[in-house]
Amino acid sequence: MSVPSSSSWFLFTSLLVFFLFMMDSDSFCLAKPTNTTRQNRQLSVDYYAKSCPQVEQLVGSVTSQQFKVSPVSGPATIRLFFHDCFIEGCDGSIFIASKPGSKVLAEKDAEDNKDLRMEGFEGIRKAKALVEGKCPGVVSCADILAIAARDYVHLAGGPYYQVKKGRWDGKISMASRVGSNIPRANSTVDQLIKLFNSKGLTVEDLVVLSGAHTIGFAHCKQFLTRLYNFRNTNQPDPNIDPRLLKALKMSCPHYGGNLDIVAPFDVTTPFLFDHAYYGNLQNKLGLLASDQDLSLDPRTKNMVQDLAKDKHKFFQAFAVAMEKMGLIDVKRERKHGEKRKDCSMHM
Ligand code: HEM
Incomplete structure (x- = not known):
């Protein structure tokens, strides 16, 4: 790194x-809707309206602070979101740490992910800790990443857009799935x-x-x-x-x-x-x-x-x-996903 x-x-x-x-x-022409719009109906901007209404402010307090002290957190997080979505879908599987001693490495340790900057991971870890403190066990790491990526686009001078939420965190994270799903220079x-x-x-x-x-x-x-x-x-x-x-x-x-x-x-x-x-x-x-x-x-x-x-x-x-990218293969049910307390570890 x-x-x-x-x-x-x-x-x-x-x-x-x-x-x-x-x-x-x-x-x-602007981007046309494709099959990802089917999942679109299942996510919503106000998904956490009752369970964690302040989630966007909480994440925002971390992203704005991080952006001040370390502006590279912006591109780092936007790229993290892209890599998360392209491998196994937007499900936070990029955050899972490899099990010590295991031969099966997690996504983040794949060769093609080695250059993902630490600042991206660190910002999400902080945001998750803050959110867990206020709304324990409610908000997925995948949604926190989607919100943070949007925040950084805006903080760097880009557009502000609403983020649809309701993703669950995925249970699969394998380095072997990375190579064929990530574009190369x-x-x-x-x-x-x-x-x-x-x-x-x-x-x-x-x-x-x-x-x-x-x-x-x-x-x-x-x-x-x-x-x-x-x-x-x-x-x-x-x-x-x-x-x-x-x-x-x-x-x-x-x-x-x-x-x-x-x-x-x-x-x-x-x-x-x-x-x-x-x-x-x-x-x-x-x-x-x-x-x-x-x-x-x-x-x-x-x-x-x-x-x-x-x-x-x-x-x-x-x-x-x-928004379309953020809908790739999202998990919407407990049988396919989980809500991790620590983004780097399965429940
Ligand atoms: C279209 C095919 C794409 C290719 C081939 C590609 C490839 C790359 C490569 C090789 C790097 C440099 C990694 C390094 O040396 O550290 C990079 C950085 C980056 N990519 Fe892409 N990328 C693509 C699409 C995307 C997309 C769709 C996004 C987000 C929506 C994205 C966001 C970024 C950002 C923000 C960085 C800078 C990261 C940093 O400074 O930490 N890329 N990309």
Whole structure:
């Protein structure tokens, strides 16, 4: 687990701060309802109205405090929510700790989850402890994560939206289920579309949810081949701005670099949840190949153009898509789920 030390990302921001780009675009539809809307009917905004009416305030007091002392908690938690939902559904299974001595590792210890930042887990642990103190045994870890992710989107400057609640925590958490359910930095657009479709999400949802990369950071290893040996050509990716390439190469040497160094996804406004991500893609300033490809593929590039020119449209679509993502395979009954007191341990 690594935290962007101020020196690592400051190197980037100082080199890249001159990148300020504007963009234009075309038409595109907001996220359409899919099969996840069936579960939609079963969750509700006021699910805890009687059992824990203050749950949102309690979680909010922790998220706002965490955001002040450690702003990376924002991207960390939003990514945590994404990984939780894509593996076994939005059921808090990402928080389960592996049993000491057991050969079967839990989700969070899978290779693809190793870079999930500690700050995300810590914030949810604190929020859960606070909620348990006021409403013991009532609110699921899965719902606390959904609320916290929304809070951080808003705290970072993004849209505020209502969170539907009523998820139960899942009983299964296995590292072996992670690899095939999480997209990779070098996934093709085809692979991304297939994976998102398998979760009931559309190609529009893919483009819109990828906009979460308007904040946060990635480690050098995630984009190193783009810089030095793109698709075995021994050349950099031709679809990367030469100034960004230079800056990234300075911090991420081909061999022997510091494994903790990270670069911001959004080189123009790395801490602001805005729509700059899409304009950056149009200007070849995407960090991962999977991001950059969205502005090149004929199935997604018009949406990128569209979102780049309209922040309001992005915000609306993002709120809808987050709600859809938050409905993936939710558990709604005791026989499928539990309400854990400690998110890291089964009941
Ligand atoms: C579409 C396919 C996606 C791919 C291939 C992808 C891949 C990645 C990778 C490789 C990282 C960097 C990890 C690291 O080096 O520490 C990352 C970070 C991040 N991802 Fe994604 N991601 C995708 C979609 C999403 C979605 C749908 C969301 C949320 C809705 C999301 C939210 C984030 C955030 C906020 C970060 C920054 C985390 C931090 O700074 O701690 N990503 N992603």
